[in-house]
Amino acid sequence: MSVPSALARREDLAGARRVVVKVGSSSLTTAAGGLDASRLDALVDVLARRRVGGGDVVLVSSGAIAAGLAPLGLTKRPRDLASQQAAASVGQGLLLAEYARAFAHAGLTVGQVLLTAEDVVRRTHYGNAQRTLERLLTLGVVPVVNENDTVATHEIRFGDNDRLAALVAHLVRADALVLLSDVDALHTAPPSTPGARRIPLVRGPEDLDAVTVGAAGAAGVGTGGMTTKVEAAGIAVSAGVPTLLTSAALAEEALAGQDVGTWFSVPASRRARRSTRQLWLAHAAAPAGRLVLDDGAVKAVRGNRSSLLPAGVVGLAGRFRAGDPVDLVDGNGHAVARGLVNYSSEELPEMLGRSTRELARQWGAAYEREVVHRDHLVLLGR
Incomplete structure (x- = not known):
């Protein structure tokens, strides 16, 4: 079309x-x-x-x-x-x-x-x-x-x-x-x-x-x-x-x-x-929660338009399911991006700060993936 x-x-x-x-x-x-x-x-x-x-x-x-x-x-x-x-x-x-x-x-x-x-x-x-x-x-x-x-x-x-x-x-x-x-x-x-x-x-x-x-x-x-x-x-x-x-x-x-x-x-x-x-992610999505990123993850997401990995997440707030929209915020609480999260708020706490390779070894190949893939993410404030 x-x-x-x-x-x-x-x-x-x-x-x-x-x-x-x-x-x-x-x-x-x-x-x-x-x-x-x-x-x-x-x-x-x-x-x-x-x-x-x-x-x-x-x-x-x-x-x-x-x-x-x-x-x-x-x-x-x-x-x-x-x-x-x-x-x-x-x-x-x-x-x-x-x-x-x-x-x-x-x-x-x-x-x-x-x-x-x-x-x-x-x-x-x-x-x-x-x-x-x-x-x-x-x-x-x-x-x-x-x-x-x-x-x-x-x-x-x-x-x-x-x-x-x-x-x-x-x-x-x-x-x-x-x-x-x-x-x-x-x-x-x-x-x-x-x-x-x-x-x-x-x-x-x-x-x-x-x-x-x-x-x-x-x-x-x-x-x-x-x-x-x-x-x-x-x-x-x-x-x-x-x-x-x-x-x-x-x-x-x-x-x-x-x-x-x-x-x-x-x-x-x-x-x-x-x-x-x-x-739609930028303007229609009502975020179900927030993921707090470390400085490296903020740079990777905002500067390099990279996916968000568990190692770059230092905290979270809210209750959400896999597939829900969440805001990605920096250490000052400023929203950097919004995306569709691959894990629920119940799953994520044990994953924070860890590499996907480590998670895959512990829980299986299904956990060797991004928290938010770059294709399902939009930058905010620009």
Whole structure:
């Protein structure tokens, strides 16, 4: 499968082959928490025209928990996990039914894809997700992606799906990511501030040095805010996917390449896209623990991009299984890298500081391997 080159300009959005569009809860629901059919229909009309016109569209939609509030008699998003999961269980079906109804008017079928953080970390999981999404698109289906809030635990606060949308954009090799909320663009200050100006273009982090970024809105139906959207745009751009941030009301103008919202461009140096494994380890993996490295191991991992061997590990923290993501930290606790560990937290203590040859002699050939292989490791902080 070919990997598209990054769009150089927002105007190129009009002819983009494949886009991922993320919409937030506040753009789909009423103040009371129920779905607003008129707002949902307006968005679907725009996306359906794009799909019928030959473009691939993947919709990452928040709103399941928000849609479940009114039927459960709740006035705002609950704080406890069990109630959030209950609301998601009720709301997810309602949300998908509304999308199925609205897209059916254009003769289009939707397919539900529910993901958790683990689905974008573990190799077999993300491979399955990638194949499923690609097949849905080939069949002309509009995938509707959401985090699987009903079963997620700490991942339920994944950034109001903004970060998930950035990862999905990389997963499906999208030409661009469009983040829709109830704010028309990123501004130099909160939009209500006198003198606040729209920022039309962000070419790098330095363009945001003097910008005040707001948190979630006051409606109480979502978890995101402008902060999570800027972070998501940064993830997407680091993966070679340009991103447009604007309001759901301007979705049509955005997809037509008009001068709306804030365009996060991809520097020429990043137009060669990172591997899926590296991107997900860096941005999607919630580390299950930490491995403390000695100075030699830090140098080998960071400077030589070597695998991490048991001899270079001097301590560990957390509980993890083989295959879980863990942070590799130096003696000062600074994260150097993140990777998929080959041993559990129960196995590792007796291995620390020992050579693989010694371990193999004592326990067998299965222990003559790395703690973290370099192919399953990504450097952090650069």
